[in-house]
Amino acid sequence: MSVIVVGGGLAGLSAAHTLLERGANVLLLDKQGFMGGNSTKATSGINGAGTQTQQEAGIPDNAKTFFDDTKKSARDLARDDLIRVLTGRSGDAVNWLQDKFGLDLSKVARLGGHSQPRTHRGDAQFPGMVITYAQMERLEDLAVSNPDRVRIIKKARVTKLVKDDSGAVTGVEYLHNGKTVTEHGPVILATGGYAADFTEDSLLKKYRPELWDLPTTNGDHCTGDGQKLAMAIGGHGIDLEKVQVHPTGLVDPNEPEAKVKFLAAEALRGVGGLLLDNTGARFVDELQHRDYVTGKIWENKKYPIRLVLNGSASKEIEWHCKHYCGRGLMKRFESGDALAKEMGLQPSVLKKTFEDYNAVVRSKKDPFGKKFFSGEWKYDDVFNVAVMTPVLHYTMGGLEVDPESRVIDTKGKPISGLFAAGEVAGGVHGANRLGGSSLLGCVVFGRVSGDSAAAYLLQQSSAAIAKAGGRLGAISSQLGTPSAGKKEEAKPAAGGSSSSGKKEYTLADVGQHxxxxxVWVVVNGEVLDVTNFLPDHPGGEKAIMLYAGRDATEEFNMLHDPKVIQRYAADSVIGTLKK
Known part of the structure; x- marks a missing residue:
């Protein structure tokens, strides 16, 4: 019997790897054709207190300080026991990612609401994508090399949780290839939130109808599936009205009314970016909590709101700026005069804004309450600038869980055999989630749920063995814990270059599609027909359509390891680019 993990984002993947470490077998079901979920979109990093990286940088952070920051951000509406799990296991979670998956998390930033720099990322790609892909590729390799331990089924939509006469969850029913399939085993729900729940039974519309018309950063898979499945069998939903509106969604000048928007990483403000209204003035502490900044944008009402990075901030987070500029979501200006012209302002107005801000930096007395600064600004500088709008981003509400990630029913009791991790679980972040704690919640509670489900499976197996009176040796060996420090053996996925013998195309040929x-695109000299891959792309269709009929090599290589084409989209390669 396997533990059934529903959802292939970071929470589900972390649960799966933990289950394998504990000796349990895994069946992972994901309703998309490509795993990763919203975790791949996380752009700022993952929080951790007392990590190896912080210690090496001399940052005096600890779990108690992180607990206090989280509790304050939550407006005292989160549960202390869950915050203690999140913050107390945060350092270990970051170290686990570095040690087990060899990830670079050597840079640490201070985001809004944090009293210490604790949001970790590496030098290159979006940290959410890097962390999630590392786990995803490892698990997929294990599914090839050790199919008795790991099974992955994509495009499998779970429709029902199966219970026995005692009320314990004993499996799931899911739809796959038009057929209903039943699988048995304890269940971990890791299906994400409901910030794109525009379905007929929408949790978003039921609990926050006034936010219904806002754009969202979430993929269309975020429809509250796990919450609805568990509540249908008596699971208790909590804080479902607590929906986070992020202040900085990127407005695409070509599609300003688009329902789905890319998120401007909070790290852009963390490195010193300023928010300016249409008069060229600041109106808020840029490093305040997300809900506070959003409220000030709505209160100020002087649109458009621009996020402005000076030369030093742009250099600090150069990769993000290059990425956003490449997508047409951010513009680079070579001087203050050019920026003032873009904003329709006299140069003297923008100069005064910078001069006033420099006085604040020197005095440390900001009329908007800002406490942390990244240096003074020059008018004669380069600037990277984007138009911002508040967007639906994260749902703090979800299923009630205990510190062992067990789902709680409406009577306050754990539902046997049912666990939850990640955004599907409520009560962790209260009224407002701190930036960098989304990935952290996925990893921490993914690992907690994996531990709990593995222990539960062992208990159930032991009880069955005692009842049957035999087979102890065979089953216990199957469930035996690997020796300390030993990692699963993984073999590379099979397959070579799929472009051998393919037709040659000119760039003009590609431009016709x-x-x-x-939809055709060019990546590293290969021509890809990605028409059928559009709905499966974890970044959404728009991320591909921006490069339709074009050479997408530079953007692709910024985000991906080149081998992902062979691994996930080999069938899309139809030829090579004619030189």
């Missing part, structure tokens, strides 16, 4: 029902 740029509609949604006929």
């Amino acid at each position: 740029k509609k949604k029902d006929d």
Whole structure:
């Protein structure tokens, strides 16, 4: 019997790897054609207190300080026992990612609401994508090399939780290839939130109808599936009205009304970016909590709101700026005069804004309450600038869980055999989540749920063995814990270059295929027909359509390891680019 993990984002993947470490077998079900979920979009990093990276940098952080920051951000509406798990296991979670998966998390930033720099990322790609892909590739390799331990089924939509006469969850029913399939085993729900729940039974519309018309950063898979499945069998939903609106969604000048928007990483403000209204003035502490900044944007009402990075801030987070500029979501200006012209302001107005801010930096007395600064600004500088809008981003509400990630029913009792991790679980972040704690919640509670489900499976197996009176040796060996420090053996996925013997195409040929029902792109000299891959792309269709009929090599290499084409989209390679 396997533990069934529902959801292939970071929470589900962390649960799966922990289950394997504990000797349990795993069946992972994901309703998308490509795993990763919203975790791949996380751009700022993962929080951790007392990590190896912080110690090496001399940052005096600890779990108690992180607990206090989280509790304050939550407006005292989160549960202390869950905050203690989140913050107390945060350092170990970051170290686990570095040690087990060899990840670079050597840079630490201070985001809004944090009293210490504790949001970890590496030098290059979006940290959410790097962390999630590392776990995803390891698990997929294990599914090839050790299929008795790991099974992964994609495009499998779970429709029902199966219970026995005692009320314990004993499996799931799911739809796959038009058929209903039943699998048995304890269940970990890791299906994410409901910040894109525009379905007929929408949790978003039921609990926060006034936010219904806002754009969202979430993929269309975030429809509250896990919450609805568990509540249908008596699971208790809590804090479902607590929906986080992020202040900085990027407005695409070509599609300003688009429902789904890319998120401007909070790290852009963490490195010193300023928010300016249409008069060129600041109106808020840029490092305040997300809900506070959003409220000030709505209160100020002087649109458009621009996020402005000076030269030093742009250099600090150069990769993000290059990425956003490449997508047409951010513009680079070579001087203050050019920026003032773009904003429709006299140069003297923008100069005064910078001069006033420099006086604040020197005095440390900001009329908006800012406490942490990244140096003074020059008018004669380069600037990276984007238009911002508040966007639906994260749902703090979800299923009630205990510190062991067990789902609690409406009578306050754990539902046997049912666990939850990640955004599907409520009560962790209260009224407002701190930046960098989304990935952290996935890893921490993914690992907690994996531990708990593995222990539960062992208990159930032991009880069955005692009742049957035999087979102890065979089953216990199957469930035996690997020796300390030993990692699973992983073999590379099979397959070589799929472009051998393919036709050659010119860039002009590729340019003829740029509609949604006929999309070609060029990546590293290979021509790809990605029409059928559009709905499976974890970054959404728009991320591909921006490069339809074009050479997407530079953008692709910024975000991906080149081997992901062979691994996930080998069938899309139809030829090579003619030189």
